[in-house]
Amino acid sequence: DGGITQSPKYLFRKEGQNVTLSCEQNLNHDAMYWYRQDPGQGLRLIYYSQIVNDFQKGDIAEGYSVSREKKESFPLTVTSAQKNPTAFYLCASSAQLDSQTQYFGPGTRLLVL
Amino acid sequence: KQEVTQIPAALSVPEGENLVLNCSFTDSAIYNLQWFRQDPGKGLTSLLLIQSSQREQTSGRLNASLDKSSGRSTLYIAASQPGDSATYLCAVAGGTSYGKLTFGQGTILTVHP
Numbered sequence: 472d473g474g475i476t477q478s479p480k481y482l483f484r485k486e487g488q489n490v491t492l493s494c495e496q497n498l499n500h501d502a503m504y505w506y507r508q509d510p511g512q513g514l515r516l517i518y519y520s521q522i523v524n525d526f527q528k529g530d531i532a533e534g535y536s537v538s539r540e541k542k543e544s545f546p547l548t549v550t551s552a553q554k555n556p557t558a559f560y561l562c563a564s565s566a567q568l569d570s571q572t573q574y575f576g577p578g579t580r581l582l583v584l
Numbered sequence: 585k586q587e588v589t590q591i592p593a594a595l596s597v598p599e600g601e602n603l604v605l606n607c608s609f610t611d612s613a614i615y616n617l618q619w620f621r622q623d624p625g626k627g628l629t630s631l632l633l634i635q636s637s638q639r640e641q642t643s644g645r646l647n648a649s650l651d652k653s654s655g656r657s658t659l660y661i662a663a664s665q666p667g668d669s670a671t672y673l674c675a676v677a678g679g680t681s682y683g684k685l686t687f688g689q690g691t692i693l694t695v696h697p
């Protein structure tokens with residue numbers, strides 16, 4: 472059963488803490504993306520990766536970091552430098568960066584304690 | 585910089601009504617436009633994709649049109665059902681890569697029995 476999984480569904484962060492959101496895909500896609508969604512707003516691109524060991528900043532990369540050591544995995548770390556991390560985080564993938572269809576995971580909701 | 589706006593922000597209709605959701609974008613140099621559906625607390629599901637050279641796409645009760653020169657797209661839903669209740673997002677692909685999508689803020693649709 473192919474698709475994109477994100478974990479956990481809910482994540483709580485304490486002040487000054489780094490937290491990591493998981494994204495895994497078994498679609499054999501080269502490109503992967505991280506988006507942030509705030510209430511009443513559309514999705515904004517945080518980081519994207521065209522291929523293993525490569526990633527580029529999106530529109531709102533400050534306070535976030537990523538890695539792409541394996542084709543199927545693209546974890547996102549929300550660092551303590553991100554002052555307003557409360558949001559819904561969505562991971563997506565596509566066959567290549569120029570593919571026209573992106574497939575989305577179910578999302579992780581990050582809350583600050 | 586591309587900006588995408590969706591009107592209305594929210595819409596409530598009785599079951600069986602035909603309805604139109606609107607999307608406008610500021611830069612007409614797009615590769616394609618997509619409409620997505622998002623259920624509460626879930627990821628996105630692609631509904632329709634219109635290439636920049638196309639005028640419309642249809643899938644079942646859904647019809648999406650594109651007028652690239654005026655920067656507008658509409659999503660028409662025929663004979664609405666309570667199961668159509670969701671947030672509908674439009675996104676345009678442009679710039680140097682198909683993969684970088686710019687999203688509107690969404691229209692929250694409620695279809696009541």
